[in-house]
Amino acid sequence: MIYNKAPQNSSLGYILFQYDLYPEKIEQFGKVKKVVSRKGTFALKESTMTNEQANWFSHVMRRLEKLNYNKIIPIIPTKYGDLTISHQNKTYYLQPWFSEEAELREDKKELTLFKQLGKLHGLTVKPQEFSKETIENSYQDLIKRWEKRRLEMEYFAEEAERKAYISPFELTYLTHFSRMDMMANVAVNYLKEWRDQCLEKESYRACLCHGKLDRNHIFYHPNGYGYLLNFEKAVLDTPARDLAISFRRSFQYNLWSEDQGSDWLATYEDSLLLEDEEKKLLASYLIYPEIIFHCIDHYRKRDGSITELQFVQVLEKRIITMSRVDHFIHNTLLRKPSDESK
Numbered sequence: 001m002i003y004n005k006a007p008q009n010s011s012l013g014y015i016l017f018q019y020d021l022y023p024e025k026i027e028q029f030g031k032v033k034k035v036v037s038r039k040g041t042f043a044l045k046e047s048t049m050t051n052e053q054a055n056w057f058s059h060v061m062r063r064l065e066k067l068n069y070n071k072i073i074p075i076i077p078t079k080y081g082d083l084t085i086s087h088q089n090k091t092y093y094l095q096p097w098f099s100e101e102a103e104l105r106e107d108k109k110e111l112t113l114f115k116q117l118g119k120l121h122g123l124t125v126k127p128q129e130f131s132k133e134t135i136e137n138s139y140q141d142l143i144k145r146w147e148k149r150r151l152e153m154e155y156f157a158e159e160a161e162r163k164a165y166i167s168p169f170e171l172t173y174l175t176h177f178s179r180m181d182m183m184a185n186v187a188v189n190y191l192k193e194w195r196d197q198c199l200e201k202e203s204y205r206a207c208l209c210h211g212k213l214d215r216n217h218i219f220y221h222p223n224g225y226g227y228l229l230n231f232e233k234a235v236l237d238t239p240a241r242d243l244a245i246s247f248r249r250s251f252q253y254n255l256w257s258e259d260q261g262s263d264w265l266a267t268y269e270d271s272l273l274l275e276d277e278e279k280k281l282l283a284s285y286l287i288y289p290e291i292i293f294h295c296i297d298h299y300r301k302r303d304g305s306i307t308e309l310q311f312v313q314v315l316e317k318r319i320i321t322m323s324r325v326d327h328f329i330h331n332t333l334l335r336k337p338s339d340e341s342k
Helices: 009-015 051-066 108-125 132-161 169-202 237-252 260-268 277-287 288-301 308-333 337-341
Strands: 025-031 032-037 042-049 085-087 091-096 206-208 218-220 226-228 233-235
Touching: 009 085, 051 091, 051 206, 108 206, 108 218, 108 226, 108 237, 108 260, 132 169, 132 288, 169 277, 169 288, 169 308, 206 237, 233 237, 237 260, 237 277, 237 288, 260 308, 277 308, 288 308
Parallel strands: none
Antiparallel strands: 025 032, 032 042, 042 091, 085 091, 206 233, 218 226
């Protein structure tokens, strides 16, 4: 959608007035408006952040500025100094508009992403005041959530087996279900090891986590650097969880390989070496077959826009990915230095 100017009595006019911006042209790209004005070209982002979330978001951006972390797309303050505007149950913020991204090889995109994620974590990581209750609650909450998901997938398998005709997708899932179920159990074992090690050491770390970093939330600048954007889901959490989210999101672009995973981890650890218990936690997140279960969710809600064959191809690709994740965990992530000499 393209339209010229914004009526001053409109919501958009009210928001842009906070920046003294008088647009010559506005284009809509999803939840982002491209605002062209005499002052320059800007991106106005619409968000569903609550006031509390917007305050935390502003705190995060100011904190990163104080830490001199400059590999982010900056937020432009209003003429009153605020980083966000709340209006009609929505939150808005303004950033410079960047359009010409560097053309990078596929493998280079992920390396740039994990390099910046490592720097973000390394700059903000801190030991936390030990709390046995916090560790136990985190462990129990995740165990309950995983068990609920596993039972849902078990029920799907049982339903398929009772059918007179089993679809190609269901047959593919049933063929690999026992292996996926085994991976879910392995994830629980790694999680237990993480809990036991934290309780034994009486320590754990937290850092500022982006929350959903993937290619959609990094700008590949022609200068060779990657600049992070969209910190709306940023939280203080274990680096392992944020790293696992980015790993899983990066799986979708290509048929992932174990060597790629090794490169991603090495690039990340150039800035922040993971503790042994954090590696166990990362292993548990990665080996739990959520990407398979997520595919089942989509299949159950299918509306005909995706063919049976396409569903089967996606599922097969994710099954291969999980097998490679398993190898990556054993051969790289949890490999002991003493194992390398064998």
